[in-house]
Each structure stands twice: as C-alpha cells, then as structure tokens.
Amino acid sequence: EPNQCQWIVAKHVLRYVQGTFDYGLEYKKTDQFFFQGYVDSDHAGSVDDRKSTTGYIFHLGSRPISWISKK
Secondary structure, three states: OOHHHHHHHHHHHHHHHOOOOOOOOOOOOOOOOEEEEEEOOOOOOOOOOOOOEEEEEEEEEEEEEEEEEOO
C-alpha cells in the first residue's frame, strides 16, 4: 500500500514523463558512427568506509546513451 509521499513522487514522475514525452536523441548520418564505452573502478578507494566505486559510460556516435556511477 503506497503512502502519501510515494504518491507524490509517482505523480511527479508521471508529470515529468508527460512533459518530456517528445524528447529524444538525434543521430545524423556520418562517417564517424561508432559504439564506444568506458569503464572504471577502484577497490576500497573511500578512506571513510572502504567501499569501492565503479562507473561506466557508453556512447553511440557522439551521444551518451547509458551511464552509471555508484559506490
């Protein structure tokens, strides 16, 4: 059963999606159309809690299509 705060967040997300529904990525035909990715991580790099950090980003052409960074 969702609580009041969860309903507010859900409505916010739905309004965002409604307002950005026609957004998109534009790709043009070029000679430089490629898929490229970068990944990085460390092992227990945080001095405070000894947690590792990892992340990646993938590009299709010059546009980033997927990325994440997390501890």
